Amino acid sequence: MDHRAILGRLSGAFSELPPQLAQAAKAVLDAPEEVAMHSMRRFAARFGIAPTTMVRLARFAGFDSYDDFRRPFQEALRGGGGFADRAEWLQGLSASGDIGAVISGMAEASLSNVETAFRNADAAVVAKAADALLGARRVYVVGIGGLQGLAAYFAYVTRMMLPDVRLASPAMASMVDELAGITARDVLVILSIEPYARETVRTAELAASRRSRVIAVTDSLASPIAKPASHLLIVPAASPQFFPSQTAVVAMLETLVAAVVSRGDRSLVARIEAVDRFREEQGIYWRSSRS
Template sequence: MTSFATAQDKILEELPWLSMELRKAARFLLDHPDEVALVSMRVLASRAEVTPTTFVRLARRLGFGDWAQLREPFENRLRSGSSPYAAKADALVLRSARETIFAESVNAAAANITAVTATNSPHDISAACVLLEKAKGVRVVGFRSCRAPAHCLVYLCRMFRNDVTLLGSDGGALEAELASLDRGEAVVAIGFQPYSRELGLVTDVARRRGVPVLAIVDSMAAPLTRDADVILRFSVDSPSFFPSVAAAVATVEALAATMLTRSGAKGAAKVRQTEAELTALGAYMPD
């Protein structure tokens, strides 16, 4: 009997070589494992925007006899109670009158944030912290809409350590910054589909230099995960025209808080020192 982990590994291994249609179906399986176990192939196909026969072809491509055999590990995973996902935001957000879009957007963001703790296990969080703690310097990268969570992580971490910097902040001289990337450092790459081209450059350089990568992404099927040592995930579901980054921001805020907690009294002292220096420099408006 094939385990869910084995089925997941097979999908990830084959993903780069699949046709566009099969890749779309494969990504859906990876990102919605609960639904694979609970709804019919026809409903899955509708949700994934592929034909039902696409799942049959995918099953055979992955070495399973038919769709039922591929679905079985997903069903067993759900029965075992080891589901890593909370209720999906898209199950809570329903299109309705335009007057409700504000509330729908807020509800979707809240559901995405709630899902973060279910999607990322304590082991994942611990592994991410260890990776960053061992590094003599941390380079954080996120482009376009992911610039906000990347900047947030850098800002928070610099309250208690001085060696966290934002890549791509020097007027577009990303290549020049990567030239100095050192083996003893670590990279945090943040992105969601469609993934910024520059992220591929960063993770490729990191891989060639032997620099560990923490990927904070929307999917286990993200291209960044192929070069990542640790993966944290967030949902971007939204009724809006654009994916939500609320969960990405919540993820980096929680990660920074966890890192500070693990740093102990030394980290707390550094925060007090940084806050005092900011106050002395007039960074804040007077009450």
């Protein structure tokens, strides 16, 4: 069993696990690389879990011991190459004073999040999500709270190449009216990072109940929008600051855009060209007087 299979098993059973095992499973789902890098006791201490609970989790996953459980994660990490140059650079930043330490912490978190997101990305899932967007009658994009700006960015870009993209914004604190017309022919792209907004979860569940395909961009296999998702894209959001990092969210959204373009036909390119030409004709872009 490789590490992806282990994560899939833990994710699938997450809602049914007793509280202590659920806490341990969430730690593994959120930080699989740390399983590989740290001993059982250090990993358990890092997440406030009893070591015996980690042993129970390993047995639940089908392994005789925690070492056997850990081995697939170690093998996956070994395939990632070394990071000595990056580590040296980050140490140099940290040595340059208080602000240097802040920059170093942010750089390390951002690079690690993007790297982990791409390393763990399943190409087949990205391709199916892109195909769902290409085949949709209508695309709804939802991001609530701090994710609203990223949702607007994704809607703005995809509107250039897809015929009907709508940025859904909750009216009167509810998304029900925004999604009143959603059907099985439509796709919902929804963003959610812990702490998860109640309205976000409700929106994903509503779309799924209407048999719409749901592309969920979220930070954990244990996320409440993972279950209603048709296509699940995981993006780490660890940060030394008070608010979760959005760097990997942007990277994944841009990757999804690139996948749509790469799997689209000539009509998609023609649409992008037409939109760009119309903007030029309407004087949308600033041009130097010398150009």
